[in-house]
Amino acid sequence: MDLHQQKSEGAVKAGFWPSWVSPSLVAGKTLSFNELRTAGNWVLWLETRPEDSGRSVITAFTPGGGYADLSPVQVSVGTSVHEYGGGAWDVRLGADNSPELVFSDRKTGGLWFGEQCVLQSNVHRYADITWATDGSGAFAVREQHQDAGEPVSVLVFVTRSGQETVLLEGADFYAAPRPSADGGWLAWFSWQHPHMPWTQTQLHVASLHHSKEGGLSLGRITDLTGPETCSIIEPRWSKDGALFATEDSSGFWAPVSFIHEAGEWNRQTHPFSGAEIGLPHWVFGQRSLLPVDANNLLALGVSDGFNIVQELKEGVWKSYTDISPSNVPEPLSDGRFAWIDTPSDVPPRIMVGGLSGLRHVIRNSVELPKGVTEQDVSIPQPMTFKTTGGAIAHALYYAPASHHYALEADELPPLVVMAHGGPTGRANPGFAFKVQFWTSRGFAVLDVNYRGSTGYGRDYRKALDGKWGVVDIDDVLAAGKAVIDQGRVDPKRCTIRGSSAGGLTVLGALARSKVFIAGTVLYGVTDLRGLVEETHKFEARYLDGLIGPYPQAEDVYLQRSPLTFAEDIAQPVLFLHGDEDKVVALSQAEDMVACLKQAELHVYAGEKHGFRQKETVMDAFVRELAFYQAVFASL
Numbered sequence: 001m002d003l004h005q006q007k008s009e010g011a012v013k014a015g016f017w018p019s020w021v022s023p024s025l026v027a028g029k030t031l032s033f034n035e036l037r038t039a040g041n042w043v044l045w046l047e048t049r050p051e052d053s054g055r056s057v058i059t060a061f062t063p064g065g066g067y068a069d070l071s072p073v074q075v076s077v078g079t080s081v082h083e084y085g086g087g088a089w090d091v092r093l094g095a096d097n098s099p100e101l102v103f104s105d106r107k108t109g110g111l112w113f114g115e116q117c118v119l120q121s122n123v124h125r126y127a128d129i130t131w132a133t134d135g136s137g138a139f140a141v142r143e144q145h146q147d148a149g150e151p152v153s154v155l156v157f158v159t160r161s162g163q164e165t166v167l168l169e170g171a172d173f174y175a176a177p178r179p180s181a182d183g184g185w186l187a188w189f190s191w192q193h194p195h196m197p198w199t200q201t202q203l204h205v206a207s208l209h210h211s212k213e214g215g216l217s218l219g220r221i222t223d224l225t226g227p228e229t230c231s232i233i234e235p236r237w238s239k240d241g242a243l244f245a246t247e248d249s250s251g252f253w254a255p256v257s258f259i260h261e262a263g264e265w266n267r268q269t270h271p272f273s274g275a276e277i278g279l280p281h282w283v284f285g286q287r288s289l290l291p292v293d294a295n296n297l298l299a300l301g302v303s304d305g306f307n308i309v310q311e312l313k314e315g316v317w318k319s320y321t322d323i324s325p326s327n328v329p330e331p332l333s334d335g336r337f338a339w340i341d342t343p344s345d346v347p348p349r350i351m352v353g354g355l356s357g358l359r360h361v362i363r364n365s366v367e368l369p370k371g372v373t374e375q376d377v378s379i380p381q382p383m384t385f386k387t388t389g390g391a392i393a394h395a396l397y398y399a400p401a402s403h404h405y406a407l408e409a410d411e412l413p414p415l416v417v418m419a420h421g422g423p424t425g426r427a428n429p430g431f432a433f434k435v436q437f438w439t440s441r442g443f444a445v446l447d448v449n450y451r452g453s454t455g456y457g458r459d460y461r462k463a464l465d466g467k468w469g470v471v472d473i474d475d476v477l478a479a480g481k482a483v484i485d486q487g488r489v490d491p492k493r494c495t496i497r498g499s500s501a502g503g504l505t506v507l508g509a510l511a512r513s514k515v516f517i518a519g520t521v522l523y524g525v526t527d528l529r530g531l532v533e534e535t536h537k538f539e540a541r542y543l544d545g546l547i548g549p550y551p552q553a554e555d556v557y558l559q560r561s562p563l564t565f566a567e568d569i570a571q572p573v574l575f576l577h578g579d580e581d582k583v584v585a586l587s588q589a590e591d592m593v594a595c596l597k598q599a600e601l602h603v604y605a606g607e608k609h610g611f612r613q614k615e616t617v618m619d620a621f622v623r624e625l626a627f628y629q630a631v632f633a634s635l
Contacts, residue, residue, distance in 0.1 A: 012409075015442050015443055016442075017402055017442040019437070020372050020376060021437045022135075023619075024614075025192040025366070025433060026437055027050060028245075030365050030433065031047055031049060031050075032050075033349075035086070036338060039093040041333050043428055044091050045340065050614045051614070054612045056077045060099065061400075072112075080125055081126070083536050086127060086285040086291060087127045087129060087130075101114055102131060108120055109121065109124060109125045111126050111129075111140070122625050123144055124145075125142070126140045126142055126156075127284045132179055137158050137159035137163075137431060138157070139179065140155075141153060141177070141284065142155075154169040155188060160606070167186075167218050173197070175281060179208065180241060180243070185237075186205065186218065187203065187243055196541075198231060200423055205243060205265065206220060206221050222243075223286055224249075224265055224267070226267065232279060233247070233253075234288055238293050244297060248457075252458065254269075254276075259294060270315070270318075273317040274303065274319075275303040276456070277301050280424050280454050288327065297312050299328060300328040302454070305426070305449060308321050310331060311598075324343045324548060327339070327621065335354075336353055344380055345379055347429060368422060374555045375403055378399055378437065380397065382458075385602045386478065388478070393451055393479065394449040395446050395479045398446075400438065400441075401436075411451055411490075412490065412491075414493035415493065417445075417503035418445065418498065418502070419472070419476055420453070422452070422500070423450075423505070424453075430611045434471070460598070464546060466546070469547070469561075472508075476505055476509050483509075494515055495517060496518075497520040498509070499523070499610075500524060500583070503521035504560075504562060508562060511569045512568075517571055518571050519574070521574070521575050522620070524575070524589070526563050527563045527588050534585050536582055539583070566592060572599070573596060575600065576602055577589040577604070578606070578607025578608055580606060581608055582608065584609060588603065602619075604616045
């Protein structure tokens, strides 16, 4: 619809429209859903509640149709392994057909079986927790923190009584310990510095041996990685004993499987589905594959930046594009599926039903306010654009949206360009109040999947190797210029925002061009030398690939650091940072602000990397909006 033709309730300039998306709605009322699991006909998920100080609860939808909180009230289920966490719990169906839980408490690091904490230590953290097939205990990644040196990662087995056995050690990182359906095998993947899990990993499998005392040990370990260097992740077993994983040796993450026959593990490839099946392993517990049997599976694919469900049957893929799950749908015993649905037009919800046909919502993250119509919600439009070196890059464009206000006849909307974090990440097309906050006020939003983003294959992801702080900046500038040239936005009111790694991109774009008149940096990188010296173990060697080995490439680190070229930034910049950030230290923001001509820093007490407290999120949005509006008013 042409926004200039909509009825307006008054001549209010775009960027200043009254909005239905209040800061409290963004920060305070929306439930967050993660890590959905099923057991029989139970549907369970991890639900984070901002109104309860951000506590995360294992919530269930029962076979009878009711809701229940299953984790203890004193616990917030979660983990900070690798700082980003994930995989903090698992469920199995007990003898009485009720769910049995194992989980980690984010507050204390304690490991719980049901109502009992069996392990708690000041130095140990647990993630990727997975029940043993027989329910005797659980497998987990354990991270041990020490006074000196890096944390140490091992794979452990913990019995229900708290007896802990170290099964594997020696690799820098472990993930996804997954037992087979018959309990005879364990699969996992691992990687070593300087690699990241999306650059090079190893997939292993070993037989499991039970002792009379109830412990476990591993038999002969077999490397299933294959001859080509690749990322192979997310092992998951079918009920008939086939082991599936997704790997990118073909150029895209795609399923492979392994069958144990005559003492050997035989590898089988599958036809390309047309989409990338796999997600970068930033957090534990992600699931892109649901094996049905040795030849059939369900998968979560990414196509043109959007999540789709794909089904492989007898060598033929079928796509379901009308559902948008955050992970692959999980099976119920009655033949239906459950998933966290993340469409573009409504907030996330939990759904149950068939891949096609009857489906229904069992839990909404939030109800939209009364009176909100389809015209009030901006839907992402995928776009491609030319960038440096003759390359093509990708973005999601959101137009302003309101059924009350419209652009004047000769008016173009202001623009907010978003540079996602990672930088090995992607712009998420699911409904997000952080986008609607802007579009409902008359801004256009451009969420850029610059080179290095995921969902477009290994070559696109590797295009950032050695070039972070160069081609990502090229791409956000090219994206901004593209929508300006297309007449979609006001060239005099273009702004840019980015968090974490995206903060470096923001500052580089401001220094190299006048396309953007202001920028916001949320817990962003400004000093690459400081980052490599201060950051946590998981990302300690990340920059080897993105920039170069340190200190050998120290000159490049200096050249690419915004601190080095701060004098080239004349535009006003707003910095928002937490004082307990262990990924990007607060000093990075403080030092940068001291070097800029026009800069403002606000520090949030008690916040780590990524804002979680309701009051923080509200204040951050209010500050950022006021910042842009003040800049616009000064034009």
